[in-house]
Amino acid sequence: MAEIVVVPCYNEAERLDGDRFLEFAGDHPSVRFLFVNDGSTDRTLEVLEWLHARYPDGVDVLDQPRNMGKAEAVRRGLLAALTSRGPNVLESAPAGALEEGRGADKAGAHGHGRHRGLPDYVGFWDADLATPLEEIPRFARILDERADIDMVFGSRVQLLGRSIDRKLYRHYFGRVLATAVATTLGMPIYDSQCGAKLFRATPELRFALARPFFSGWVFDVELLARLKQAYAGAGRDLAAAIYELPLDRWQDVQGSKTKARDAVVALYNLARIQWTYAPHRHARSRR
Secondary structure, three states, rough: OOOOEEEEEEEOOOOOOOOHHHHHHHHHOOOEEEEEOOOOOOOHHHHHHHHHHHOOOOOOEEEEOOOOHHHHHHHHHHHHOOOOOOOEEOOOOOOOHHHHHHHHHHHOHHHHHHOOOOEEEEEOOOOOOOOOOOHHHHHHHHHHHHOOEEEEEEOOOOOOOOEEEEEEEEHHHHHHHHHHHHHHOOOOOOOOOOEEEEEEEEEEHHHOOOOOOOOOOHHHHHHHHHHHHHHHHOOOOOHHHHHEHHHEEEOOOOOOOOOHHHHHHHHHHHHHHHHHHHHHHHHHOOO
């Protein structure tokens, strides 16, 4: 099985642990990393190009010259991964081209890489490695063994025998947010915002990524709302296709770009998501 893991990067030059990514990619030939430079103003792009030069078979780079936020970096990275046919360095392509499934083919790529054809799984991972890369094989193993599961999400559950180092205020806000998210989506989910997710490459995922998100920091929830629509249209229950995996380790890393006001904006955007993707609205629009 082949996996492409998208890593969004904005001004990560000083804290990106490139050696860890290179070591992991060398030890796990089924995994390729697609780093998305999100309009960084520091040396991030230079660092990413250096990583590609060091190990072109395991590292791809997509340069997004203008800063568009993590949600768009992840979305465009996943679309590029889903349409990838072998390029190692992906130049910035128009969003429309990616959405039509042509971005990877039109990008000015160099080399052919080790994964020709489409990946079996795609996902995204935070650049700060709060979730260790060693968790990726655990995620993939569940998808390998469970044909009924289409997506595995990391879950920061503080259980005995696990090391989850999370600031207390973040933990409590996370529980409040989880309750709001469960209400928004109409299904119980413990940790929608963990930055470690792996998806089976499905038509439903392509549908959910077809247009930009409006929800900023809680784009994960908007993605789930879109997936819920797509699964309902296919006569499937989204909740039955998700596996939340309690992480063995998670480390709260200094330098997070989220701010206190993001919490207020997040709650506002959850209300927008609930309104925008409410089933009764779409039922009325089809009349």
